[in-house]
Amino acid sequence: MxxxxxxxxxxxxxxxxxxxxxxxxxxxxxxxxxxxxHGWPEHAFSWRYQVPALVAAGYHVIVPNQRGYGNSSRxxxxxxxxxxxxxxxxxxxxxxxxxxxxxxxxxxxxxxxVWGLTLLHPSRVNKVINLSLPYQExxxxxxxxxxxxxxxxxxxxxxxxxxxxxxDAVLDENAFRFLRNLYRKNxxxxxxxxxxxxxxxxxxETPLGEPLMSDGExxxxxxxxxxxxxxxxxxxxxxxxxxxxxxxxxxxxxxxxTLMIHGARDAIPPSDKLATFVPNVDVVMLDCGHWIQxxxxxxxxxxxxxxxxxxKAS
Numbered sequence: 378m379x380x381x382x383x384x385x386x387x388x389x390x391x392x393x394x395x396x397x398x399x400x401x402x403x404x405x406x407x408x409x410x411x412x413x414x415h416g417w418p419e420h421a422f423s424w425r426y427q428v429p430a431l432v433a434a435g436y437h438v439i440v441p442n443q444r445g446y447g448n449s450s451r452x453x454x455x456x457x458x459x460x461x462x463x464x465x466x467x468x469x470x471x472x473x474x475x476x477x478x479x480x481x482x483x484x485x486x487x488x489x490x491v492w493g494l495t496l497l498h499p500s501r502v503n504k505v506i507n508l509s510l511p512y513q514e515x516x517x518x519x520x521x522x523x524x525x526x527x528x529x530x531x532x533x534x535x536x537x538x539x540x541x542x543x544x545d546a547v548l549d550e551n552a553f554r555f556l557r558n559l560y561r562k563n564x565x566x567x568x569x570x571x572x573x574x575x576x577x578x579x580x581x582e583t584p585l586g587e588p589l590m591s592d593g594e595x596x597x598x599x600x601x602x603x604x605x606x607x608x609x610x611x612x613x614x615x616x617x618x619x620x621x622x623x624x625x626x627x628x629x630x631x632x633x634x635t636l637m638i639h640g641a642r643d644a645i646p647p648s649d650k651l652a653t654f655v656p657n658v659d660v661v662m663l664d665c666g667h668w669i670q671x672x673x674x675x676x677x678x679x680x681x682x683x684x685x686x687x688x689k690a691s
Contacts, residue, residue: 385496387448392469393462395450398442399470403407405443409435410476412467416485416509417555418548420447422597423484426674434682439479441470443490447601455461458609459616461623464494468501471593477501481654484508484670486613493620496627504657504688505635506681508669511648512655515629519618522571545574547682548607553599555579560595563642563666589668590619613669631655636684638677641663659684 385400400421415425420441431438442449444466445458453456465489471479483491483504488507493529516523525535539543543641548555558578563586588595593657637660639647651658661680665672 379576384422385428385431385634387421389443389448390441390470390473393465393668395444395452395466396630397444397450397466397470398446398448400418400440400442401438402426402440403437404436406432406437409436410471410474410479411438412470412479412481413438413440414443414467414483414487414490414656415440415446416483416487417609417613418559418598418602419485419487420517420598420601422594423668423671425480427482427670427678430678430682434685436480436555437474439470439474441466443487444610446605451528451605451609451671455615456619458612459623460490460620461497461604463490463613465497467494478503480504480506480685482508483510485510485645487556489513492631494623495633496629498623499628499632502633504685505631505633506638506684508677509640509643509645509667511637511639511645514648514650514654515621515624519621521618525597534587534614534617536576537611540615544576545606545608545611546680547579548602548611551579552602552607552642553559554581556598557595558584560589560598560668560671562589562667562668562672563587570656579646589671629654632657634688635659635682638663638669638680640667640668640669640672643669648656 385402387400389396390399415421415423421442424440428438445451477499481491488510491507492512493504495505521535521538524532530539555578558581615684633656635655637658638661641662641664661675663669663676670677
């Protein structure tokens with residue numbers, strides 16, 4: 378199984394007023410960049426299975442721990458985690474490596490960032506590959522307000538915003554239990570009882586479902602969050618309504634060639650409007666849960682590399 382010895386060694390890169398911990402491989406493939414963007418509550422290490430495959434296929438692979446994660450900067454201001462800052466970090470990372478454009482790959486919240494980056498800086502993105510989280514239509518209501526109406530005040534997106542600090546403290550106190558219970562195969566967000574999903578997962582004694590990863594792999598994630606706490610990463614959620622306003626003037630159509638990969642057992646459903654907003658999209662469904670690239674690494678690699686090869690030929 379992959380471990381930190383197999384994963385590239387990190388460097389700290391100063392960009393956009395912060396420092397990002399970046400794991401880089403395939404520098405000999407300069408000129409063919411691909412940037413992998415993790416989700417919540419994850420780490421660059423979540424792409425451990427994809428890095429060697431992409432390097433072998435001729436890509437310069439750049440995998441940041443985004444702001445709030447790992448040894449990257451964790452600004453105190455909540456607004457420092459809005460989509461302009463998160464996208465700005467990725468643009469500045471391209472500048473650092475001397476690239477005008479790159480292919481961006483995102484999973485979960487990383488997909489949200491890649492969608493937003495592509496809307497705000499379309500000239501810097503040549504292709505999009507997103508996992509789990511489909512394009513989110515902006516809609517008439519800010520996202521948290523909309524989710525509160527549909528799913529209630531205890532839905533974790535809403536709870537993070539309406540009761541700041543409450544979930545942070547529980548997750549910080551129970552980092553191992555929370556991550557052990559969350560990283561399961563099939564439907565990782567299934568709750569042991571109704572209510573505050575993430576808090577319940579942090580308090581549950583007995584995990585549900587099959588473990589996603591080995592104890593050694595899990596330890597990488599646990600040690601990172603025991604060091605940083607969860608507030609920086611949760612602050613991404615606390616900017617959803619701010620992001621809704623920041624994206625108001627952006628062209629809502631993603632015009633780049635796009636690959637969308639779903640897990641058939643994921644709690645996040647595919648969007649029936651995806652092709653409306655992402656007209657050049659191809660969709661792949663894998664038989665797995667939410668943590669697609671970790672649960673089905675070979676199938677994920679095949680889907681990504683096959684699609685990239687077809688893009689070269691077209």
